[in-house]
Amino acid sequence: MIEGNHASGAAGDSLWQACIEQLAQELPEQQFNTWIKPLAAQVTGDFSKVTVYVANRFKLDWIRAQYSNRIMQMLENLYGQPIQLELAITPRENVARLTPLQLAREISAQSEPVDLGEEISPGPPKNRLNSALTFSTLVEGTANRMARAAAMHVAGSPGQLYNPLFIYGGVGLGKTHLMHAVGNRLLEEKPGAKVLYIHAEQFVSDVVKSYQRKTFDEFKERYHSLDLLLIDDVQFFANKDRTQEEFFNAFEALLAKKSHIVMTSDTYPKGLPDIHERLVSRFDSGLTVAIEPPELEMRVAILINKSISEGTEMPEEVAFFVAKNVRSNVRELEGALRKILAYSRFNQKEISIQLAREALRDLLSIQNRQISVENIQKTVADYYKIKVADMYSKKRPASIARPRQIAMYLAKELTQKSLPEIGELFGGRDHTTVLHAVRKIGGERQQLAELNQQLHVLEQTLKG
Numbered sequence: 001m002i003e004g005n006h007a008s009g010a011a012g013d014s015l016w017q018a019c020i021e022q023l024a025q026e027l028p029e030q031q032f033n034t035w036i037k038p039l040a041a042q043v044t045g046d047f048s049k050v051t052v053y054v055a056n057r058f059k060l061d062w063i064r065a066q067y068s069n070r071i072m073q074m075l076e077n078l079y080g081q082p083i084q085l086e087l088a089i090t091p092r093e094n095v096a097r098l099t100p101l102q103l104a105r106e107i108s109a110q111s112e113p114v115d116l117g118e119e120i121s122p123g124p125p126k127n128r129l130n131s132a133l134t135f136s137t138l139v140e141g142t143a144n145r146m147a148r149a150a151a152m153h154v155a156g157s158p159g160q161l162y163n164p165l166f167i168y169g170g171v172g173l174g175k176t177h178l179m180h181a182v183g184n185r186l187l188e189e190k191p192g193a194k195v196l197y198i199h200a201e202q203f204v205s206d207v208v209k210s211y212q213r214k215t216f217d218e219f220k221e222r223y224h225s226l227d228l229l230l231i232d233d234v235q236f237f238a239n240k241d242r243t244q245e246e247f248f249n250a251f252e253a254l255l256a257k258k259s260h261i262v263m264t265s266d267t268y269p270k271g272l273p274d275i276h277e278r279l280v281s282r283f284d285s286g287l288t289v290a291i292e293p294p295e296l297e298m299r300v301a302i303l304i305n306k307s308i309s310e311g312t313e314m315p316e317e318v319a320f321f322v323a324k325n326v327r328s329n330v331r332e333l334e335g336a337l338r339k340i341l342a343y344s345r346f347n348q349k350e351i352s353i354q355l356a357r358e359a360l361r362d363l364l365s366i367q368n369r370q371i372s373v374e375n376i377q378k379t380v381a382d383y384y385k386i387k388v389a390d391m392y393s394k395k396r397p398a399s400i401a402r403p404r405q406i407a408m409y410l411a412k413e414l415t416q417k418s419l420p421e422i423g424e425l426f427g428g429r430d431h432t433t434v435l436h437a438v439r440k441i442g443g444e445r446q447q448l449a450e451l452n453q454q455l456h457v458l459e460q461t462l463k464g
């Protein structure tokens with residue numbers, strides 16, 4: 001069967017994934033999620049032809065008109081040879097049935113289409129766990145230490161402390177991974193436990209279907225009998241009243257019987273818009289922990305671990321180069337790694353910094369265009385080992401004032417911001433302060449080789 005975002009064979013898979021990752025960088029998120037993410041592909045053994053499967057005729061026409069040239073260009077760039085691209089309709093179409101008003105309302109509030117084709121079968125549900133997402137494949141760092149420790153505790157002693165466990169953080173930081181790890185660990189220790197991982201959107205879809213088919217008893221039986229419910233991205237419950245009510249009921253039933261609930265979201269409970277107060281206070285009643293973006297060393301460790309698990313060792317200097325340039329989240333880091341591996345395989349070249357630079361050129365050039373003052377402040381603060389907060393503070397010791405002036409100079413040099421705008425971003429300073437810094441550092445740069453060298457390193461780091 002063809003599945004979303006997968007291609008046949010490991011090498012075909014890498015090629016297609018690399019292409020998808022590249023599109024994810026290029027396109028606005030909404031566009032990518034709507035049109036590209038659901039695509040599946042099959043690549044012939046000799047890579048001469050890629051068949052992309054699309055759900056229906058309408059989508060097929062749209063993909064052909066809007067994206068097929070770009071997809072083909074990317075595949076050819078990645079593979080280094082001409083590729084024939086074919087678009088086809090997915091053989092077994094998952095088409096939603098006609099929907100009553102209630103269904104339409106719930107769905108119209110969705111930011112992405114609900115997959116109505118998939119369904120939890122009545123009786124004991126499939127647990128939907130991905131067995132590859134375990135604690136042992138999750139790299140630990142300061143960014144996720146607390147969330148990981150809490151999750152391990154829950155997996156070891158469910159129904160006791162930290163119930164519910166609410167994990168929040170930005171996209172691609174490992175929240176879903178951590179939830180699967182809890183489920184997998186619990187099942188290792190108690191194979192008979194009833195565990196379910198579900199994305200909040202699928203829960204919405206289940207509520208809607210139960211409503212439509214009048215099968216609420218089965219719905220309750222399914223959810224209320226679990227030992228561990230892992231529910232991802234609960235921010236999707238926003239504005240869905242009926243779903244929130246059903247989730248509230250499930251929540252109360254599960255807690256009453258000491259079953260455990262683990263939830264994730266993109267923000268902390270009180271920051272969730274359009275979720276009923278009583279639910280928000282339930283979310284916050286156990287333990288709420290954040291996952292932060294991974295720090296440099298953690299990013300390096302993730303790259304090295306993942307490359308080993310892909311059967312190729314990435315030299316440490318290359319991992320540092322990539323980790324320095326791909327900072328936002330682990331998903332992007334994985335995307336960068338896939339591109340490098342695919343590029344090295346297709347071109348039959350060893351992995352080196354030069355190769356990584358070539359493989360990631362699109363991504364790096366996007367970043368070049370987007371150097372922000374915040375990024376400059378963070379990079380300069382890291383480099384001179386001061387706190388980022390010192391960039392905005394009123395402190396005057398030279399050990400702080402000088403890096404701050406350097407950051408102002410780089411902000412003027414590398415961004416389009418005006419002097420007053422830069423002053424504002426440095427704790428509301430006057431534009432004359434910024435001008436003074438720009439002139440001073442610019443002048444000294446001509447005289448002092450050491451400063452010039454430091455600025456050069458900073459510029460290279462910022463530009464990738």
Ligand SMILES: Nc1ncnc2c1ncn2[C@@H]1O[C@H](COP(=O)(O)OP(=O)(O)OP(=O)(O)O)[C@@H](O)[C@H]1O
Pocket residue numbers: 133137138139140144169170171172173174175176177178302330331334
């Ligand atoms: N610390 C880590 N060690 C190893 N892999 C990680 C780590 N954190 C995240 N990943 C990997 O990064 C990818 C994205 O992680 P995941 O899907 O769990 O993110 P998420 O926080 O749930 O994002 P979203 O909110 O977009 O769903 C996954 O492939 C996951 O395995």
